[in-house]
Amino acid sequence: MKLSLAYLASIATVSASRTTCSKGRTAAIATCCVWYNVLDDLQANLFEGTCGDDAHDALRLSFHDAIGFSRKDQSKGAGADGSLIKFADIELDYAANEGLESIVMAERDLADAYGVSYGDIIQFAAAVSVRNCPGGPRISFMAGRPNATHAAADGLVPNPFDSANTILARIQDAGLTPEELVNLLASHSIAVQEHIDPTIPNTPFDLTPGIFDNNFYRDTLLPGFVTPGSSLHTGQVLSPFKGEFRLQSDFALSRDLRTAGRWILLSLDPFLMASSFATSMAKMALLGQNPGILHDCSEIIP
Structure with missing residues (x-):
């Protein structure tokens, strides 16, 4: 089958529109390139490519951060904004967040090293952690969350003894x-x-x-x-x-x-x-956030 010149030209145009990132990888959006580097670091030095304790903790952290939001009283928290890292000195004292200290510090260091927001690193790490587990689905990832401006209130994370x-x-x-x-x-x-x-x-x-x-x-x-x-x-x-x-x-x-x-x-x-x-x-990761200012970097998830 012969390919038309117009078809070949369209392929070239699509290819040229992608940004080349590290290690020859490409992304549809240039601002997504940094997440390849975060991914490499995360997998090599924290998760080690396995469905282990750090991966489990990253998934737990994503819920505890995002659920810090109330539609009735938005002063209580801004949802998936990374407040659990930004205001760790406050939120890690909440009983519901016991045991998250290590993953909070590890993700804080990653975010600081690559200049990404705490809200983004929490949801990105969670999506990657799930893919490290056999059978884990691929979760979309939106980047560009602004950093939290205040801590989430205590009592927003459900407890296992609640009705x-x-x-x-x-x-x-x-x-x-x-x-x-x-x-x-x-x-x-x-x-x-x-x-x-x-x-x-x-x-x-x-x-x-x-x-x-x-x-x-x-x-x-x-x-x-x-x-x-x-x-x-x-x-x-x-x-x-x-x-x-x-x-x-x-x-x-x-x-x-x-x-x-x-x-x-x-x-x-x-x-x-x-x-x-x-x-x-994917919905939880956007609680309290404005999707209109975010960009889709889902292709970076393994």
């Missing part, structure tokens, strides 16, 4: 639906508990913590038979398998009429789980 009513009210005040909350809880498929019960640190929420799969949703629906440790703690309920930790809040949401249907759907369809998580993560 379903309390959690859903908090989530909806931040701008997310009950269905989106259930989608976002897929993050527990690759997470572990560290601080709820300090006697059994690094206990997973399902038995495949290194794999992004829907075992978490299926396990939560099962009745509890054994405790993962010597005793139950606040925020914990009986788990179906030894060596598995189940949050009281997850148990409640899996059985609440407003969220149970979605929970069951995700327990049956891992592909729906992955795609729904990616969509809801």
Whole structure:
């Protein structure tokens, strides 16, 4: 088949419009090039290309930063703005943020080294961390968030001992639906508990913590038979398998009429789980932000 000169010219035009970045890589938008360098550093020196503790913490940090937003009272926080890094001296003292100190400092150093905003580094690192986990979906990444101007208020991050009513009210005040909350809880498929019960640190929420799969949703629906440790703690309920930790809040949401249907759907369809998580993560990453001033650097995500 012969290719027309016009077609060949169009290919050349598209190719020429892309910016050449480091190591011969290209980007549609020149301002996205810096993220290739951040990616290299992040993977080599923090995540080491694995779905390990730092990757888990980066994902947790993205939620804790973004959920610091209230539609009723926007003075409480500006959402996904990096306030948890910018005002770490304040927000790391909040009980809900226990255990985030190391990842906050690591991401702060990365952001400072490459001149990117704290809000951007938090959401970028989270998107990369998910891709390091087998089965993890590709999440879009928008860059250009301005740095936070004030700390988020305490009490905006839901706790595992909160009731379903309390959690859903908090989530909806931040701008997310009950269905989106259930989608976002897929993050527990690759997470572990560290601080709820300090006697059994690094206990997973399902038995495949290194794999992004829907075992978490299926396990939560099962009745509890054994405790993962010597005793139950606040925020914990009986788990179906030894060596598995189940949050009281997850148990409640899996059985609440407003969220149970979605929970069951995700327990049956891992592909729906992955795609729904990616969509809801992308929305969460924009809470409190103005998408009109951001630029799409999603192609940098591995």
